[in-house]
Amino acid sequence: MACVLALLAMLAGGVLAIRAWTIQPRRDAELSGLRVRLERAVWLHEPTDHGDTATLPNLPGAPAPGQRRLAVELTVFNPRSVPRDFTPGELRLIEATGKEWRPSMGGTTAFTVRPSELLSVTLGFDVPPTSAVLSLEWTRGTERAALLSTRRPRSPDEGPPSWPRSxxxxxxxxxxxxxxxxxxxxxxxxxxxxxxxxxxxxxxxxxxxxxxxxxxxxxxxxxxxxxxxxxxxxxxxxxxxxxxxxxxxxxxxxxxxxxxxxxxxxxxxxxxxxxxxxxx
Structure with a gap:
């Protein structure tokens, strides 16, 4: 999983943007008997982001037109002496307005993490145009932790950001x-x-x-x-x-x-x- 994500990031020119909001993000969290560490987060870019006139192929599983994918790699560890279940849907990307996205890549089926077992999980979140701050949050029962805050990169047809010349x-x-x-x-x-x-x-x-x-x-x-x-x-x-x-x-x-x-x-x-x- 790590090699696949790293290769996608290198070929697509991914970018990671981080801003704090409401909850101070942290890369490690332990909730209800499981530990999660955010290893990597990459906004996958379109070819046109670097001046290429090619269009994205409409492949199965690719983001819909106008959406951008945030790919995240996590490690899930069970430090307890009993098995624990983990569901990818426990991770959500939440806008400051309350709108949220669950993983569109990486599955939705729960799996069991055995005692002392460490697993690698790669998820993708497809996000339409928005300028709001987004928080990657992990929720188990009534417990919640923020792992990352980010902003969705603009696509070329959304217009460039305004920056001074000097x-x-x-x-x-x-x-x-x-x-x-x-x-x-x-x-x-x-x-x-x-x-x-x-x-x-x-x-x-x-x-x-x-x-x-x-x-x-x-x-x-x-x-x-x-x-x-x-x-x-x-x-x-x-x-x-x-x-x-x-x-x-x-x-x-x-x-x-x-x-x-x-x-x-x-x-x-x-x-x-x-x-x-x-x-x-």
Missing amino acids: VEELPPGNATAGSSLFHGRLACTTCHGNPAEPGGPHLGPALGNFSRVGATRVSGMSAAQYAYESLLNPGAFIAPVCTGQETCAQTSTMPLYGESLSLQEMADLVSYLVNLRTGE
């Missing part, structure tokens, strides 16, 4: 908050590695010396402006080197963060990148 027009950024986004909720280290470990594994360009290197990418463009425009349009400029001395793929699979970040989150992330010290 990074200077963003609000003042907080590098500490940007670090939390980079290392935590947005999981940027998955592709770019940990800037504190410049020799560590990474698929995309290393960012440890971004304040210096970023300013050399596009003539006349500051590192901050380059970071900002790359987050909005990752395919506009492809970095020359990614893993080791390998050249980067010419088609970017970087998420379209302009669809999912707020102005403040964008400012925080840019502030973190440009304040990284060499080799940090």
